[in-house]
Structures are given as structure tokens and as C-alpha cells.
Amino acid sequence: MTDQQSSAAEPTQLTPMPEDWQRALAVVAHPDDLEYGCAGAIAAWTDAGREVVYVLATRGEAGIDTLAPAEAAPLREREQRASAAIVGVDTVEFLDHKDGVIEYGIALRRDIAAAIRKHKPELVITLNHRDTWGGVAWNTPDHVAVGRATLDAASDAGNRWIFPELSEQGLEPWDGVRWVAVAGTNAPTHAVDATPGLERAIQSLLEHRAYIEVLTDEDPEKYCRTFLTGFAEQLAPRFGGKPAVAFEVFSR
Template sequence: MDGQLSPMPEDWQRALAIVAHPDDLEYGAAAAIARWTTAGREIAYLLVTRGEAGIDTMDPAEAARVREAEQRASAAVVGVEAVEFLDHRDGVIEEGVALRRDLAAAIRRHRPELVITLNQHETWGPGFWNTPDHRAVGRAVLDAAGDAGNRWIFTDLADEGLTPWDGVRWVAVAGSPEPTHAVEVGEEDVERAVASLAEHRAYLTALSDEEPAEYARGFITGMLETSAGRTGGRRAVTFQVYPRG
């Protein structure tokens, strides 16, 4: 964790953010996404599940409805209108060919230059184990970025009108314990990130006794302060960037 982080690449226009659950992006990348959409970048979200297993006190069918609505509201706060959901089961996402195909299809459909995902490593840092869903989706995203451009993998997608897309230039992993790059964010970006996380009201209310806005502010500001030592003291969102091509 020593040394200054590099600035994120800026020569792109379209991004697709792929994560396992509603709230995953709000816990890591939302301030950077707010900055990018303000600058006119096009960003879409793809959620592999609806987070139906995430609230212990709520029936999964009801939780799926509530959390989908919260995610759409949360995305709108940071300027993202396109929010899509797959139907993989929350908590038991299976890493493998079926997941890679679904993600490759989405990449071909959206044709992004940048793909964003969440930490695929076994831990968040020393002593903090990552969840199976995060690990499975993060690794599948890294694989699917290549699958999307190979015409001889998932050939049936072309029959559905999804022609190969080999235009993904980077995969950026938010929340990685091994960051390589950072996106400097301003006060407005931070405020929108806080408001975006706070939109997950039902989830945060079940998670903590703190009021959602208070909880969100504490988490977001704490995350940004943690990275300041490697960004010259400036507030920034960190990513582990995997270049492609």
C-alpha cells in the first residue's frame, strides 16, 4: 500500500458498471461515477442479483422489489439512468460459463470502453474476508471483458444481434485492497455519493441503528480519508485497473 496512485484514464466516453448487489457501487465507486457523469460520460449499471437475501427481516420477494427500487433511485442521484438486473440468486451466485455469458452479452450490448466492478480478491484487506458473490462476479467480469470480443466464444449471442465488442480498454475494480489508480473527487461529487448510498434506506436501516444519511456520510468520508495518504492528501476514489490491449 506504499506509493502514490496513478490518475485514472480519462480518454473514454462509455462505461458499464457490473456488480453483484444493489448498494455495491454506492459503497465504493459512486463519487467517481458522479464526477464522470457530470463531465458528460455515459455510464450504465448492471446488477447480477436484486439483493433479495440481504435483509434478514424482510421476505426475499419483498426485499427484491424494495432493493431494486432503491438502486434505481440511488443511480439517479449520481446521473445514471440505465439500470439493468439479471436474475442470478443473491448469496449463491455461481461463477462459471453461464455467468460469463450473461456478462459478455451485456458488454456487447452496451459496448463500453471502461468496465467497472467490485473487489474480486479473497479479502478487503488483512483480516476482512470478502463474500462469495463479490468474488464470483468480479472474476467473471474480468473474464467476460475478453469473452465479449471473441467471436468464437458464445457464438449464439451473434444470432441475437449481439456482435463481438473488443473495445473494452480497461477493467477498473473498486474496493480492491491492491489499488493502482485514483479518481480525485470534489465536494459536490462527495455529497452526491453520500445521498446515493443513503437511498438504500431499507437496507441501511436493517444494517445499522444510525440514520441512513448519517451512516452514509460516515462511511463515504472515512473511505476517502483512508486513500488520502496515496493521493497527495486529496480526496479520491481508488481502483485497481487492469488494462486490456
């Protein structure tokens, strides 16, 4: 093999996530979205004294086939709050858009921009906004809508002439978002060492037990451990041999 062929075979290395920030806001569609991808990174960040707030567009009320939405919503909210607490997140807010039929548009952008103005993050985190997961599985409309709206709202939040009604409500423009980090992407650019937070990430996902028990016949703890460990280890060759949580980072 030539040097050129050897070089071409080496995986592209991921860059460590920026660390010069103090506040992050994670915006996703459903309870469990963060636990299926980046809770391990969030655990590491809160360990370091950083503040992370969760904002969920829905309460996940359409996510359990065996439970009517009115029963599922409070259950999934409780599971999400318990899940967040395990990785050091105290504040979990819900925007109350309707699960399964979230619409990308002005109302969603406004709600997310309001959350950004309220919490003043330097880092915003969201989930895969593209049509597919790696080109092999179709993404859900909720994920696409919320991910895309979050990317847009990071700019909206800093422009006083977009959603001026927010200023009237006491939410002044916030142009301090420096990065938007997308989890669950097939085009990651950055990563965080998953090792310190991996066990808590597993326990955090396991808190969504009512959802998981309907999703799979496998033992819930085995399912969570296998899923998260497998994904973290897949990224190790691209992050100095360390299991990793990956993000596609858009700078602003």
C-alpha cells in the same frame, strides 16, 4: 532518518484514472455494491458528459433479514434505480441471478459478456474479486464470482467463437474494452478525486435506506457520511492530499 528511510516511509502515489473514454459499464452483484465504493467517481464522470450503465447480477433479495425475498427484491430494485439517478446513471439492468448463491461459471460469464456487447463500454468497473477485504475480512462468494466473471467477460465479449449464440441474438463481438477497474481492492493503482462527487455519493448510498436501517442502529445519514468520507480521506496521502475513490486498473 536517512533519505532512503524517508523515501520508504512515503506512501505509493495513485495514478489519475484514464480520461480518454466515453462509455463505462459497472457490473456488480447487489444493489448498494457501487454505492459503498465508487459512486463518487461515477458522479464526476457523468458530470463530464460520460455515459455509465449499471448491470447488477441480482436484485439483492436475500439482503434484508426482516423481509422475505419476494418483498425485498422490488424494494431493493427501486432503491437502486433512485440511487443511480442521483449520480447521473439512467440505465440500470438486472441479470436475475440468485442473491447469495451466484455461481462463477459459463452462464454468468455469458450474461456479462452479453451486457458488454450490448453497451460497448471502453471502461468496465467491478468490485473486489479476491477472497478477502484487505486480508482482514472475508469477502462474499457473490462478490468474488461476479468480479472474476467480469474480468473474464471483458475478453469473452470480443471473441466471436466464445458464446457464438450471442451473435445469433444480434449481439456482435465488442473488443473495445480498454480497462477493467476494480473497486474495493486492497491493491489500488489509480484514483479519482472524490471531492466533486462526495455529497452525491453520500445521498446515493442513503437511498438504500431499507437495507441500511437493518444493517445499523446508527442514524442512516450519519452512517453513510462517516463511512464514505472516512474511506475517501484515508486515500488522500496517496493522491496529492485529495480525498479519493481508488481502483485497481487492469489494462487490455
